[in-house]
Amino acid sequence: MRYIARRLVIYAITLWAAISLNFLLPRLLPGNPADIMIAKLSRRGDVSDAQLESIRRLFGNPDASLWQQYLDYWGQLFQGDLGTSVQFYPSSVSSLIGSALPWSIGLVGVATVLSFIIGISLGMFAGWKRGTWVDHIVPSTTLLQSLPYFWVAMVLIYFFARENEWFPRTDGYDIWTFNNTEWSWAFAGSVIYHGILPAITIIISSVGGWLLGMRNMMVSTMGEDYVVTAEAKGLKKGRIMRTYGARNAMLPSIAGIGVSLGFVVSGFVVMEQVFSYPGIGKLMIEGVEGNDYALMQGVFLVITLTVLAAMFITDLVYGLIDPRARQNA
Amino acid sequence: MPDLLTHAPDPVDPGEAADAREDERHIKRHVNGKFLIGAAVLTFMILFAIFGPMIAQFDPRISGDNPVLAPPDSTYWMGTTSLGHDVFSQMATGARTSLLIGVIAGLIAVTLSILFGVVAGYVGGVTDEVLTLIIGVMLVIPGLPLTIVISSAVPGRSGLLVAVILGITGWAGAAVVLRSQAQSLRNRDYVAASRIAGENPFRVIGVEVLPNLLPLLTGQFLFGVIFAILGEAGLSYLGLGPTGSISWGTILNDANSGYALQSGAWWWFLPPGIAVALVGMSLALINFAVDEVINPKLRSAPLEARRLRKAKAEKKAIAKADKQAAKDEKKAEAQA
Amino acid sequence: MSDAPTADATVAPEVPVTAGTHEHVGADGTRDVANAEAVITARNVHIEYEVDPVAVRAVRGVDLTVYRGEILGLAGESGCGKSTLAYGLNRLLKAPALMTEGEVTFHDRTDGVDTDIDVLALDGDQLRAFRWDKISMVFQGAMNSLNPVIKIRKQLFDVFTTHRPGMTDDAMEERSRELLELVGVDPDRINSYAHELSGGMRQRVMIAMALALEPQLMIMDEPTTALDVVVQRDIIREIMRLREIFGFAVIFITHDLPMLLEISDRVAIMLEGQIVERGTAHQIYTNAQHDYTKKLLSSFPSLTGERGSFVRGGEDL
Numbered sequence: 001m002r003y004i005a006r007r008l009v010i011y012a013i014t015l016w017a018a019i020s021l022n023f024l025l026p027r028l029l030p031g032n033p034a035d036i037m038i039a040k041l042s043r044r045g046d047v048s049d050a051q052l053e054s055i056r057r058l059f060g061n062p063d064a065s066l067w068q069q070y071l072d073y074w075g076q077l078f079q080g081d082l083g084t085s086v087q088f089y090p091s092s093v094s095s096l097i098g099s100a101l102p103w104s105i106g107l108v109g110v111a112t113v114l115s116f117i118i119g120i121s122l123g124m125f126a127g128w129k130r131g132t133w134v135d136h137i138v139p140s141t142t143l144l145q146s147l148p149y150f151w152v153a154m155v156l157i158y159f160f161a162r163e164n165e166w167f168p169r170t171d172g173y174d175i176w177t178f179n180n181t182e183w184s185w186a187f188a189g190s191v192i193y194h195g196i197l198p199a200i201t202i203i204i205s206s207v208g209g210w211l212l213g214m215r216n217m218m219v220s221t222m223g224e225d226y227v228v229t230a231e232a233k234g235l236k237k238g239r240i241m242r243t244y245g246a247r248n249a250m251l252p253s254i255a256g257i258g259v260s261l262g263f264v265v266s267g268f269v270v271m272e273q274v275f276s277y278p279g280i281g282k283l284m285i286e287g288v289e290g291n292d293y294a295l296m297q298g299v300f301l302v303i304t305l306t307v308l309a310a311m312f313i314t315d316l317v318y319g320l321i322d323p324r325a326r327q328n329a
Numbered sequence: 330m331p332d333l334l335t336h337a338p339d340p341v342d343p344g345e346a347a348d349a350r351e352d353e354r355h356i357k358r359h360v361n362g363k364f365l366i367g368a369a370v371l372t373f374m375i376l377f378a379i380f381g382p383m384i385a386q387f388d389p390r391i392s393g394d395n396p397v398l399a400p401p402d403s404t405y406w407m408g409t410t411s412l413g414h415d416v417f418s419q420m421a422t423g424a425r426t427s428l429l430i431g432v433i434a435g436l437i438a439v440t441l442s443i444l445f446g447v448v449a450g451y452v453g454g455v456t457d458e459v460l461t462l463i464i465g466v467m468l469v470i471p472g473l474p475l476t477i478v479i480s481s482a483v484p485g486r487s488g489l490l491v492a493v494i495l496g497i498t499g500w501a502g503a504a505v506v507l508r509s510q511a512q513s514l515r516n517r518d519y520v521a522a523s524r525i526a527g528e529n530p531f532r533v534i535g536v537e538v539l540p541n542l543l544p545l546l547t548g549q550f551l552f553g554v555i556f557a558i559l560g561e562a563g564l565s566y567l568g569l570g571p572t573g574s575i576s577w578g579t580i581l582n583d584a585n586s587g588y589a590l591q592s593g594a595w596w597w598f599l600p601p602g603i604a605v606a607l608v609g610m611s612l613a614l615i616n617f618a619v620d621e622v623i624n625p626k627l628r629s630a631p632l633e634a635r636r637l638r639k640a641k642a643e644k645k646a647i648a649k650a651d652k653q654a655a656k657d658e659k660k661a662e663a664q665a
Numbered sequence: 666m667s668d669a670p671t672a673d674a675t676v677a678p679e680v681p682v683t684a685g686t687h688e689h690v691g692a693d694g695t696r697d698v699a700n701a702e703a704v705i706t707a708r709n710v711h712i713e714y715e716v717d718p719v720a721v722r723a724v725r726g727v728d729l730t731v732y733r734g735e736i737l738g739l740a741g742e743s744g745c746g747k748s749t750l751a752y753g754l755n756r757l758l759k760a761p762a763l764m765t766e767g768e769v770t771f772h773d774r775t776d777g778v779d780t781d782i783d784v785l786a787l788d789g790d791q792l793r794a795f796r797w798d799k800i801s802m803v804f805q806g807a808m809n810s811l812n813p814v815i816k817i818r819k820q821l822f823d824v825f826t827t828h829r830p831g832m833t834d835d836a837m838e839e840r841s842r843e844l845l846e847l848v849g850v851d852p853d854r855i856n857s858y859a860h861e862l863s864g865g866m867r868q869r870v871m872i873a874m875a876l877a878l879e880p881q882l883m884i885m886d887e888p889t890t891a892l893d894v895v896v897q898r899d900i901i902r903e904i905m906r907l908r909e910i911f912g913f914a915v916i917f918i919t920h921d922l923p924m925l926l927e928i929s930d931r932v933a934i935m936l937e938g939q940i941v942e943r944g945t946a947h948q949i950y951t952n953a954q955h956d957y958t959k960k961l962l963s964s965f966p967s968l969t970g971e972r973g974s975f976v977r978g979g980e981d982l
Contacts, residue, residue, distance in 0.1 A: 131634025146609020266473030
């Protein structure tokens with residue numbers, strides 16, 4: 001329990017820092033951001049009262065002290081109020097995020113878990129087979145790691161949605177058949193069908209990292225005393241590889257999920273745009289295109305929160321699989 | 330014989346003894362392998378960035394009377410865009426932007442990671458606590474979304490500015506690694522001695538700590554560059570890259586808005602991604618070699634396994650040959 | 666025996682048991698091994714580390730016999746090849762080590778039936794079945810010999826599920842607890858992880874594990890090195906006591922010659938991959954022949970104290 005408590009404190013501080021950063025960013029930028037934004041908006045046409053209101057909310061009352069603005073900002077956050085979207089006026093930012101978030105979490109969650117399992121298994125195998133032909137294949141995974149997510153998405157679309165029309169090109173479900181999201185098998189099927197290419201994109205781009213990390217740890221672990229003990233005990237190879245080798249070698253990978261997740265998030269934000277996937281990344285880009293600061297910042301905040309939550313979950317899982325963590329931390 | 334005894338390779342812990350003697354050989358082997366491929370690809374890409382624009386036949390920004398969406402041929406080596414721009418010329422100009430931004434951002438990231446990571450690990454105490462917290466926060470806040478927020482708020486971004494933004498959002502991971510290494514260096518005798526002797530801590534960091542972290546710093550720099558090149562591509566694809574510049578990312582952006590996918594113009598959207606991936610791979614391969622210098626187990630374990638197999642095979646072959654020879658001898662004897 | 670510096674000339678020959686010249690019942694209770702039978706015989710063992718450019722010869726033509734129920738001490742400075750030799754006997758050599766020459770025969774006695782097993786000819790499942798069942802090991806560095814992320818129970822069960830497939834969970838549980846109790850560890854510790862145990866307890870658990878199948882030979886590679894002196898003493902006593910009960914033979918490897926003299930029936934001194942001297946503990950102590958042995962003995966000033974009371978003293982047990 002102490003372990004979890006300590007982690008919670010760290011997360012609370014991080015959360016506070018992220019929210020404060022979100023508050024400070026527009027205020028730290030050069031010039032008067034509210035004016036700049038109004039100028040930007042008026043270039044595209046008249047600025048509506050609603051937009052002015054939204055901007056004022058975002059930057060706070062310019063006459064109030066910074067401290068007062070900060071308190072107001074927190075007050076709004078606690079009411080779940082992230083402001084009103086300019087782009088999708090009069091929708092509130094929170095409702096927009098609420099409908100987009102499940103798409104991203106579902107896609108990234110499933111794809112990341114798959115990628116982790118595939119990468120760890122292949123890495124375990126590569127580490128076990130150290131000193132064989134496998135060693136020569138391992139470095140090529142660096143190529144996968146260096147591929148831009150969104151470009152992988154473009155290539156996949158080109159080959160599997162255009163040249164061969166096996167998969168849909170865009171969207172999260174068949175928007176011609178279904179007017180709106182609904183709970184039905186047909187809809188679920190459509191969602192899965194539309195999610196395959198985006199998921200493959202994430203897997204291709206992130207599997208190399210897991211594989212390489214696991215392989216290197218596996219090589220180190222196989223030299224540990226307890227592996228020699230296991231061999232001396234006459235255990236079967238598979239058991240040594242899994243229970244003694246991989247079980248220990250995967251710990252750093254699991255501890256590293258949180259950090260890697262930041263990378264995956266960065267990747268999928270752009271990737272969603274390519275697939276027009278109705279998730280949070282696309283929403284953010286729409287915010288960017290419409291100079292919708294409230295939307296952009298709200299999405300940014302929610303992404304940070306989600307990453308934090310994911311890290312907390314991995315921490316809990318880590319505590320379960322590494323008995324030492326429960327005691328030491 | 331006595332000479333042999335004193336100078337014979339020490340059988341003490343053969344693994345280690347052999348390691349020391351073999352270091353040179355190992356490094357050579359790696360120079361020959363992954364490192365060579367990585368360095369060759371990287372050199373090629375750098376040369377392309379330097380000389381590409383010179384040998385390009387067209388202005389990357391002027392379409393002139395070029396054909397539209399022409400596939401690659403002898404005139405347009407990588408074909409043309411939907412507006413008639415020559416893709417090769419754009420790729421060459423884009424290489425300069427992308428690589429430059431990558432290097433600058435990488436340098437900024439490494440500098441920041443030294444500033445936070447090494448200082449935190451070396452100085453320790455309250456400084457460590459505070460810096461570690463900052464590192465932790467930067468680690469959790471997702472880089473690209475933050476970059477998007479910052480970039481979108483800044484009108485008229487120069488390439489340098491984009492590099493700075495990418496640099497200041499991408500250093501936390503390296504700082505974590507450097508911190509733990511600096512922490513362990515701090516307790517090594519020679520560093521501890523300078524510290525206790527009351528030397529200026531920044532001098533100690535500069536003279537004793539950083540040189541020891543050099544391989545690690547190299548690795549982190551390489552990753553910083555990869556990260557920045559990927560980040561720039563993503564930003565530019567979203568239209569948030571350096572304004573008015575051509576980079577590999579902007580070409581992809583153009584390709585997307587020019588319906589390259591729909592019109593099947595593979596020559597338009599494939600090269601930029603491949604270029605980014607090649608640069609990333611070359612840097613990662615170089616880092617591979619660096620990594621194996623830092624962590625000798627990574628190279629020694631597979632190498633040892635391979636040698637053992639070889640030795641076994643040799644011994645088997647010899648034994649077989651011996652058996653055969655003995656058989657032949659017997660046969661010959663029997664005949665005689 | 667010659668003291669010439671040339672390595673080959675100083676190799677101590679393995680004296681056949683029948684010669685009986687050095688097998689002597691010491692006044693200190695050294696067991697008479699003159700009439701004992703061998704449990705393992707190694708002949709002309711060569712082990713090389715296959716490194717470029719020239720393979721390093723870690724063990725060079727060693728003969729070694731261990732008799733049933735005896736403690737054979739193997740001493741020498743770190744890196745003399747003693748651990749390499751011991752690992753070679755159990756076919757546990759790690760890359761790049763390779764046994765290039767030699768014979769290792771295990772003289773098995775199961776249910777009164779004697780069988781000679783050519784250890785080097787074993788492969789795959791045969792080798793796995795042989796390990797731990799016939800020869801178990803206790804490693805140096807008690808810290809890392811136990812898997813840190815799975816419970817002691819699972820690591821004990823591992824042995825039974827592999828070697829005694831018919832055993833029920835209840836039987837394994839009962840046997841495991843019995844073993845822990847036998848080595849002086851609270852049986853409830855079966856639910857612990859390695860990091861929850863002290864160094865001494867971890868090594869006791871390892872010994873319990875090594876006892877699990879009642880092997881005929883136990884190889885102990887510096888089993889007490891990482892422990893403090895008091896714990897060392899306890900562990901050594903435990904080993905001696907258990908050996909009295911179960912009668913397994915022990916190859917005890919350490920660089921601590923005085924301790925070895927305390928506990929061993931016979932001692933072999935290794936130097937640069939060869940055995941340069943061997944004899945009963947008493948012989949080595951009172952009448953060392955080889956310069957290196959004398960040097961080893963003189964480098965331990967504590968040895969001037971009266972010997973025999975440390976472990977062997979009846980009143981202690």
